Amino acid sequence: MIAEGMNVPLEKVYGVATFYAQFALSPKGEYDISVCLGTACYVKGAGDVFDKLKEMLGIDADECTADGKYSLSACRCIGACGLAPVLTVNSDVYGNLTADDVPGILEKYGK
Numbered sequence: 001m002i003a004e005g006m007n008v009p010l011e012k013v014y015g016v017a018t019f020y021a022q023f024a025l026s027p028k029g030e031y032d033i034s035v036c037l038g039t040a041c042y043v044k045g046a047g048d049v050f051d052k053l054k055e056m057l058g059i060d061a062d063e064c065t066a067d068g069k070y071s072l073s074a075c076r077c078i079g080a081c082g083l084a085p086v087l088t089v090n091s092d093v094y095g096n097l098t099a100d101d102v103p104g105i106l107e108k109y110g111k
């Protein structure tokens with residue numbers, strides 16, 4: 001659609017949309033949750049944190065809940081390795097996490 005409207009090749013639009021972190025191919029929720037799966041976070045259990053979020057929100061990576069409230073994605077190192085594992089909810093940062101911390105964090109955002 002955009003490619004047709006702008007009369008540029010689809011691959012050019014896709015390249016720009018996937019290059020810049022500010023753009024996304026899926027809708028973002030009111031609360032955009034991003035779990036760092038960089039090396040330091042991953043070896044300290046970020047995968048378990050990510051799985052717990054998927055289970056509690058009922059969505060997979062790069063998806064948004066049906067009510068538009070939460071979206072979930074994985075990211076690479078955000079430069080807070082000393083706090084690994086780390087996640088962000090919009091601009092809020094949470095560190096030194098375990099999967100058991102997930103319910104308390106979601107509760108702060110109305111879950």
Ligand code: FES
Pocket residue numbers: 036037038039040041042076077078079080081082084085086
């Ligand atoms: S690897 Fe997660 S903050 Fe650096």
